[in-house]
Amino acid sequence: MTADPPPELESLWRWLPEGGATGALIRDRDWSETPLGAMETWPPVQRAAVATVLNSAVPMVVLWGPELIQLYNDAYAQVPGAKHPQALGMPTAECWPETWDELSPIYDAVWRGKACRLDHKHLVLYRNGTAEDAWFDFSFSPLRDETAAIVGILAVVVETTGREQGRQALAASEHRVRRERRFLDTLIEQAPVGISIADAASGDAIVLNQKATELLGHGQPRNALDRYKSYKAVHPDGRPYAVEDYPTVRAMHHGEVVDEEMIYRRPDGTVVTLAVNSAPVRDPQGGAIVAAVTVLRDITDQKKAGERQQLLLHELNHRVKNTLAAIQSVAHQTLRSAPTPEAFVTSFSNRLMALSQSHNLLTAGNWEGADLRRILAAELAPYRNQNRRQVRLSGPDVYLGPRAVLSLGMAFHELTTNAAKYGALSVPDGSVTVRWEWLDPAGAPEGGPPRLCIGWEEENGPPVAPPTRQGFGSRLIQRGLVYELGGRADLDYRPDGLRCVIEFPLAELPEDEA
């Protein structure tokens, strides 16, 4: 406070408390030119009300007279914002045009004698030049003079905007958390892997998605440790899982991150191979393990595909090795009867080509077999076309298994080569007739497989003489073919043409890797 007040204001100082910065503004103002009139003329009620307000630490305002002229304290001074200090001594309607329509009915009610309270009232204010949302707790009471006439309003105005903003921020954050929870829930349910989350304190599965339920074959989750006792799982090496071995339990109890394969038997007896991945979840504060997250994948098909591929590779290797052994045998025997290295190369190459042709036919038939007519047609093609009609084929459709295709293919190659060199196909007029038929079942052993008879007959070729020594061809037919097919084969070197009769049962022996 500056100087001592002039003597005429002595009485005024007595009733007006200091009241901080706002108190000073009120005191230093010359009110004589305002509707309130000079301070000395203020009635006792007004003085008492202003004194009360200035004495209070609670935001308070006196709205005096019919114009509701504002007189407030330091605590209230923040409410009008940039309108302070002009708001001091200003009629309410003039100061707050933005809230007048909303609040004037309340002022009217108070003016009629009714105290009024508004809790957390929302208003839009222009106190700092722009529209802003604000919230207040209002308490309005009428001020009466000695005659009980209402002369003003005493208002307690506590701004609750901060509380509201906090509430909104909290609500927004809760909403965000709920949204994220929905994302996670949907993700967990939609994931193509089994997901479970076990609570470390209780051992209960607090999350178990649909896929995990399917994979494990269990319904509602029960207590984790009890649950594991009922599970039947073994390690890939065959050791059964103890409760403490389960990845979730290891993650939960020892903080291990586990990634392993498990062979798991469901309650319905089906067995699957699962890839199991478990990790502990730690409390952000303190780091104690609060849960374990486990992800399960069914890798049964993957494992089977891997095994199947191994088997196929193994099989392929075996087949290649056997084919190499067969070729080796052909080379070995071709060499025995070849007079010159050139003759060896020619015969060996032709035999290789015949073998390759049989492989082509089998590959076209998915290695299940091939048609007899097509085997013959392939071998005899050079003598059976528009220019040369030296071959006749006749017989029913007969489908032969792989072993018969390979051995008959080689036998027909030997017969054709012999005919082209020495027999009916060595002269333009010669002819070969191949006929095949099913033998009368009456001739077959009781309940035995049907027998096929194939006749190869050469005509109009050069005179035939029996060979002086057995070559690869005749050995292959008379011994090899017979051995492979379990039948018989006769080679008849008749002077007017070679005849070969092959007879064998057609039950394809169980097809093997051989």
Add this chain to the structure above:
Amino acid sequence: MIAPVRVLLVEDEALVVMMLQDILEEAGYAVVGPAGNVAAGRLLVSGCSPDAALLDVNLRGQRVYPVAVDLQEAGIPFGFITGYGIAGLDPDWRDRPTLQKPFRAEDVLRLLHGLHPSA
């Protein structure tokens, strides 16, 4: 004259049989068989008492092991021939001499000599 060593052949592939016969006969062995399946193989073990045997492991899907058991019980030495290699052999028999297809004549003869040194 010393009687030739008699070798039982159990092998279902005719071409392989033909080559083995050539190799063995040229080296002075006598071939017993060949047998293309387990039943024929067992019959030849009991009926002909060969001096040694060569067994193809896979005979059209059948495993040759029953013949191997008979040979073992009769004290007749034998070796395996296989397209699968050692890994394709039942672990119980992996200590037996084994030829992998394809093979050379000298491999066959070395194996037989190991089985029956008198040859």
